[in-house]
Amino acid sequence: MNDNRYTTLNLGPTHPATHGIFQNVLTMDGERIIDTEQTIGYIHRAFEKIAERRPYYQITTLTDRMNYCSSPINNIGWQMAVEKLLGVKTTKRVDYMRIILMELARITDHLICNSVIGVDSGALTGFVYVFQEREKVYEIYELLCGARLTTNVGRIGGFERDFTPEVIKKIYEFLDHLPKVLRQFEKLLLRNRIFMDRTIRVGAISAERATNYGFSGPNLRAAGVDYDVRVTSPYSSYDDFDFTIPIGSQGDTYDRFCVRQEEVWQSLKLIQNALDNLPEGKYFVDVPEFYLPPKEDVYNKMEALIWHFKIVMGEIGAPVGEIYHSVEAANGELGFYLVSDGGRTPYRLHFRRPCFIYYQALPEMIRGGVLSDAILTMSSMNVIAGELDG
Amino acid sequence: MEAPNYIKVDPPEGYLSPGLFATTFDKVVGLARKNSIWPLPFATSCCGIEFMATMGAHYDLGRFGAERLSFSPRQADLLMVMGTIAKKMAPVVQQVYVQMAEPRWVIAVGACAASGGIFDTYSVLQGIDRIVPVDVYVPGCPPRPEQIIDGFMKVQELVGKESLRRRYSKEYKELLESYGIK
Amino acid sequence: MTMDNAFITGKLKTRFTDGILSVEETSDMLTVGIARDVIHEAIRFLKENETLGFTFLTTLCGIHYPDQELQLGVVYHLHRFADNTRIRIKTFMPLDNPVIPTVTDLFSAANWMERETYDFYGIIFEGHPNLKRILNVEYLDYFPMRKEYPLEDPTREDKDNRFFGR
Numbered sequence: 101m102n103d104n105r106y107t108t109l110n111l112g113p114t115h116p117a118t119h120g121i122f123q124n125v126l127t128m129d130g131e132r133i134i135d136t137e138q139t140i141g142y143i144h145r146a147f148e149k150i151a152e153r154r155p156y157y158q159i160t161t162l163t164d165r166m167n168y169c170s171s172p173i174n175n176i177g178w179q180m181a182v183e184k185l186l187g188v189k190t191t192k193r194v195d196y197m198r199i200i201l202m203e204l205a206r207i208t209d210h211l212i213c214n215s216v217i218g219v220d221s222g223a224l225t226g227f228v229y230v231f232q233e234r235e236k237v238y239e240i241y242e243l244l245c246g247a248r249l250t251t252n253v254g255r256i257g258g259f260e261r262d263f264t265p266e267v268i269k270k271i272y273e274f275l276d277h278l279p280k281v282l283r284q285f286e287k288l289l290l291r292n293r294i295f296m297d298r299t300i301r302v303g304a305i306s307a308e309r310a311t312n313y314g315f316s317g318p319n320l321r322a323a324g325v326d327y328d329v330r331v332t333s334p335y336s337s338y339d340d341f342d343f344t345i346p347i348g349s350q351g352d353t354y355d356r357f358c359v360r361q362e363e364v365w366q367s368l369k370l371i372q373n374a375l376d377n378l379p380e381g382k383y384f385v386d387v388p389e390f391y392l393p394p395k396e397d398v399y400n401k402m403e404a405l406i407w408h409f410k411i412v413m414g415e416i417g418a419p420v421g422e423i424y425h426s427v428e429a430a431n432g433e434l435g436f437y438l439v440s441d442g443g444r445t446p447y448r449l450h451f452r453r454p455c456f457i458y459y460q461a462l463p464e465m466i467r468g469g470v471l472s473d474a475i476l477t478m479s480s481m482n483v484i485a486g487e488l489d490g
Numbered sequence: 491m492e493a494p495n496y497i498k499v500d501p502p503e504g505y506l507s508p509g510l511f512a513t514t515f516d517k518v519v520g521l522a523r524k525n526s527i528w529p530l531p532f533a534t535s536c537c538g539i540e541f542m543a544t545m546g547a548h549y550d551l552g553r554f555g556a557e558r559l560s561f562s563p564r565q566a567d568l569l570m571v572m573g574t575i576a577k578k579m580a581p582v583v584q585q586v587y588v589q590m591a592e593p594r595w596v597i598a599v600g601a602c603a604a605s606g607g608i609f610d611t612y613s614v615l616q617g618i619d620r621i622v623p624v625d626v627y628v629p630g631c632p633p634r635p636e637q638i639i640d641g642f643m644k645v646q647e648l649v650g651k652e653s654l655r656r657r658y659s660k661e662y663k664e665l666l667e668s669y670g671i672k
Numbered sequence: 673m674t675m676d677n678a679f680i681t682g683k684l685k686t687r688f689t690d691g692i693l694s695v696e697e698t699s700d701m702l703t704v705g706i707a708r709d710v711i712h713e714a715i716r717f718l719k720e721n722e723t724l725g726f727t728f729l730t731t732l733c734g735i736h737y738p739d740q741e742l743q744l745g746v747v748y749h750l751h752r753f754a755d756n757t758r759i760r761i762k763t764f765m766p767l768d769n770p771v772i773p774t775v776t777d778l779f780s781a782a783n784w785m786e787r788e789t790y791d792f793y794g795i796i797f798e799g800h801p802n803l804k805r806i807l808n809v810e811y812l813d814y815f816p817m818r819k820e821y822p823l824e825d826p827t828r829e830d831k832d833n834r835f836f837g838r
Contacts, residue, residue, distance in 0.1 A: 113582050114532060116561040121534050121579060141807035142579040143534050146611040148792070149816060149823050161608065168536035184700065212539075231546040238543075248543075249632050250536055314729055314781025325753075332756045423700050424749055424760065426730075435731055437749070452731040452749075460784045486535045489576075489807055578809045612816055612825045613808060 106134060109471070113142050117220055117475045120485025124462075124474075131470045136463040140456075144489040151449040155414035156182050157256060157390060159449070164250040166453065167487045169212050170205035170430045171251045172241075177427035180335060181436040182256050184425045185418055186387065193381035194258040195337035196374045200271065201244075201253060202336075202427075203367040203374075207278070208237050209430035210318075210360040210367075213482040217357055218289055220479045221298050226285050233281055236274050243267050257391040258384030268375065275372055282364060290361065296354060303465045303477030304352040313464075314457040317432025319481060322359045323351030329428040343370050353480040360482075389416040417442050431455055431482055455487040520650040523567070523593070525555040527642075527649065530566035532586065534573030537600035540632040541572050549635040554642060563589040568645060569622070574602035575615045587622045588671055592657045597626045597645055599638055604629060623665050675724075675757055677702040683724065688714055703760040711763045712773040718750060718759070719778055726750035726759060729779040732786065734793035738819050743767045744795055748775075765795070774800040792817035 111117075111124040118124075123139040147166065151159050163174035176198050183190065190198075211234060215227040238248040244267060245253040245260070254260070289295050305313075310323040320327055328345045330338045346362035348355030384391055388407055397404035410416055420442045426435035432454030439448040458481060466474040502521060504513025529551075533541055544551050545559075560566040563586045575583055587596065598618050601607035604627040606616035618624060625648055628641035656662055666672075680702060681695050691710035696703040706714050718726045730749040737743055742764035750759050765772060774797040775782045786797045787806040794815035797803055805812065814821060824831070 113579065114561070114586060141805075141809075142576060142582070143574055144576050144578065144613045144807040145574055145609045146613050146816065146823070150609070150611060153823050165536055168539055187699070228547055231543065232548060235543065235546070235548045248634065249539055309780075311728060312780045314779070327753055332753070422698060422703075424730075424758070425700075433730070435749075437731065437733060437747070439735065448733075448735050450731065450733040450747075456784060456788075457731075457781055461780070610824055610831065612821075612823065616825075616828060616830070 105129065111474075113139075118478060118483075119216060120483055120488065122459075122483070122485060122488060124478075126471070126474070128471070133466050133469055133471065133474055136466060136474075138459070138462065140459070141489055143485050145486075147451060147490045148449060151446055153445055155416075155444050156418060156446070157411075158414070159446075160254070161250070161252050163451075164252055165486055166451065166490055167209070167429060167431060167434070167455075167484050168249060169484060170209035171249065172201045172205040172253050173427060173429045174434065175252060176202055176254050176336075177425070177429065177434055178436060179254050179256050180427065181423065181425035181438055182390070182418070183387075184423050185421055185438060185440060186256075186390075187419075188257060188385055188387050190258060190336070190385050191381045192337060192379045193383055194385065196378050197259060197263060197383065198254070198336045199338065199341070199374045200371050203370045204237055204240065204271075204274075206430045207364050207367050208234050209482075210364050213430075213480070214289075214357055214360050215285070217299075217353070217476065217480050218295075220475055221295060223289060223292075223295065226288050229281055230285055233274075233278055236270075236277070240267060240270050240274065243270065255384065255391055257387035258382070260384075262383040263378075268378075271371065271375060275368060275375075278368065282361075286361065290358070298472075299353040299357060299476060299480070301350065302353045302469065302473045303480065304350050305461060305465050306351060309464065310351060310461070313461040315432065315461070316454050316458070317428070317430070318356055318359045318363065319351075319432065319458055321345060322348035322355035324349055329426050329433050333426070335425075335427060341370055341373055353476050356480045414444050417444050418446075426452065429454060431484070431487065432458065451490055453487045453490050455483050456490065459483050459488055516654050519654060520652060523652075524646040524650040527554075527556050527567045527595075527646065528558055528560045528565060529556050529568040529570050530560055530563055530586070530590070532569060532571045532573075532583065534571075534575065534579070535602070537572035537603070537632040540635060541570070541599070541638065544635040544638050549639065551639065551642065554639070554646065556642065563587075564591055566590055567594060567649075569594065569596045570599055571596065571603045571618050572599040574600075574607060574609060575618050576613050577615050578613075580615050580618075580621050583618060584621045584669075584671070593649075593652060595625045595645055595649065596622055597628065597641055598624045599628045599630075599641065600633060601629055601631045603627075607631060621669065622671075623669060675752075675755065680724065680757075680759065683721070684714065684717075687717055698760075701758045701760055703762065705762045705764070708763050708765050708772055711761075712775065715748065715750075715761070715775050716778055718761075724752070725754070726752045726757075728753060729775070729781050729785075730758070732775075732782055732789065734789040734795055734817070736793060736818050740764070741766070744770050744793055746772060746789060746795060770795045771798055772796070773798050776800060791815070794818070 107128050109126045113121040113123045121142040125137045126133050127135045147162050160175050163178045164171040166174055211230045215230040218226040241251050245251050307324040310320050326347050343366045346359045348359050393404035393407055398408045418440045422439040424437045426433045435452030437450040441447040465477050502513050502517040598604045603618050606614050626641050626644045630637050685692050688710050691707045694705035718724050728751040730751045732748050735745045745764040748761040789795050791805045
């Protein structure tokens with residue numbers, strides 16, 4: 101490797117095309133890539149160590165910041181993991197509300213990823229159009245929980261407040277408006293000759309190698325394996341709905357782009373179904389040790405006051421046990437391995453972060469290609485630095 | 491008649507007459523500099539996504555003259571550090587800052603860049619003002635785009651009033667010495 | 673064909689009689705404790721046996737129990753797509769000899785997962801192609817996730833622990 105005719109190129113931590121900070125040192129023969137050495141950890145924030153110090157409901161704010169493009173999925177996934185440990189079953193209304201939020205978050209994440217593939221290949225227009233739609237989703241999040249990006253939405257046992265009529269109206273408007281923008285975006289890129297020439301057969305990986313590398317999510321489905329956690333182990337009443345899972349054939353960049361685009365359409369269908377059939381009922385389940393009692397009770401009843409105090413001071417312990425729960429995040433299978441020893445904080449919490457696991461396949465995917473192909477492959481894998489380092 | 495959606499800004503002090511406006515050199519240079527700042531977006535985490543929203547069409551940082559982002563430090567005026575800086579990343583931030591040509595300003599966007607944020611851990615740098623001198627801090631986790639624009643406007647005020655010989659002044663040199671920057 | 677926990681446990685026990693140290697059925701999945709010297713063979717058996725066929729390594733992480741005799745542990749989660757069976761495998765090792773064979777030859781996904789476990793707990797994976805720190809800085813001289821080390825930076829002098837509720 102120390103041959104004088106190879107050059108070393110540093111695709112450094114700060115680079116406009118790597119969306120996030122991670123470093124790739126490429127060994128190149130002219131324009132062809134021979135090998136890559138990756139360095140990550142430039143934004144390591146020690147989530148797993150912090151989680152051993154925080155009570156269960158405070159960890160929701162940590163999960164926000166892992167995959168910050170689609171925070172509600174992380175939040176709701178964590179709350180479902182704790183509910184699995186406690187053995188709590190949620191009502192149908194809570195499940196459907198969760199589905200709506202998770203699919204909205206999935207749409208926003210896929211929109212960023214696809215428009216950024218466009219930006220990296222020189223097509224800046226799609227990015228600007230699509231970001232406007234993200235603003236509409238931010239408005240919906242703000243009405244629900246007050247924050248735009250790091251939402252901290254939901255509570256263990258359900259939600260803190262119900263969907264108001266304004267939220268439902270805004271979601272219906274979003275569902276009406278997004279298809280037009282999506283078709284415009286597709287007209288720009290999907291059958292565009294230049295885009296197709298740049299992305300077909302670029303960064304391909306076979307289904308068997310992808311499974312061996314632990315791929316999951318759109319990257320694995322683009323390689324041809326139909327593994328989706330929503331279908332194999334349904335959670336939160338996903339099995340009430342009928343949706344298709346798009347699969348690619350070659351596992352290259354174009355397949356990943358198309359799989360994500362089709363998943364946006366499927367998510368729109370899911371949200372429409374869930375919202376049309378939203379059942380009546382309570383928007384939370386009574387989990388007295390973790391869900392704050394209503395304020396009128398806190399001011400009038402002694403028991404509610406004591407529970408409120410204990411919850412806020414974080415004095416409640418969870419039952420002893422260990423569970424593994426996973427949800428289908430926008431990037432793949434996001435897993436939570438939680439070991440509890442009965443204390444107020446987890447004994448061990450391990451996040452199975454999909455970005456961390458599939459990013460290690462990058463050298464195999466770009467070997468033999470040229471530099472511009474490597475840039476597109478990296479951006480089509482949707483690497484989010486917060487989830488990569490964690 | 492509804493109120494106009496712009497405000498008229500007073501020109502700097504000077505002598506105005508038909509076809510002629512005379513003022514001091516530093517006011518003109520300040521006016522030109524503050525309305526054409528080229529930022530270097532050093533986006534590491536969640537605040538970076540809010541920056542992308544700020545640059546988008548809805549909030550549009552380009553109105554303030556920051557249309558052209560520069561990823562090369564040599565061509566940038568303003569280093570916008572957005573997101574958590576870990577100890578592994580700290581030498582990189584300092585290297586990028588050192589490469590920037592004078593005059594240069596730094597804005598720390600977000601709680602993590604200002605003071606470490608919610609991550610009081612062994613691996614996170616508790617604020618970038620431990621390694622580079624910072625001009626404006628924008629708190630928030632993440633700050634709304636309006637807050638980022640407000641911070642940017644404060645930087646514009648600083649830039650407009652900056653002395654042209656700041657880089658040769660004793661306080662500035664001592665400040666850089668204290669960070670170990672030559 | 674669906675496999676239940678008894679079937680899997682039966683096959684493992686027939687193959688590795690003494691190596692299977694404990695079998696538990698927690699609320700969600702079968703948890704098997706396996707001795708360190710047969711762990712590589714056991715995982716190969718689970719992956720390559722035609723009836724078992726757990727071809728997906730979901731995750732691999734470390735754990736530290738300071739009160740046990742064998743303090744450091746590695747936990748593997750394996751998954752079989754065909755009928756959605758998951759299994760959790762735990763291995764423990766003493767603190768003064770934290771060495772365990774690597775599974776990168778079976779699952780390429782384990783490469784970075786083992787580096788992360790080494791980075792956090794100091795568990796050495798024999799046969800790993802590139803075992804060095806991945807997330808922390810290279811000059812860090814301790815293994816931070818072990819229970820005896822605090823969360824905060826021990827050298828910081830500006831935040832007073834009295835006010836930060838430690």
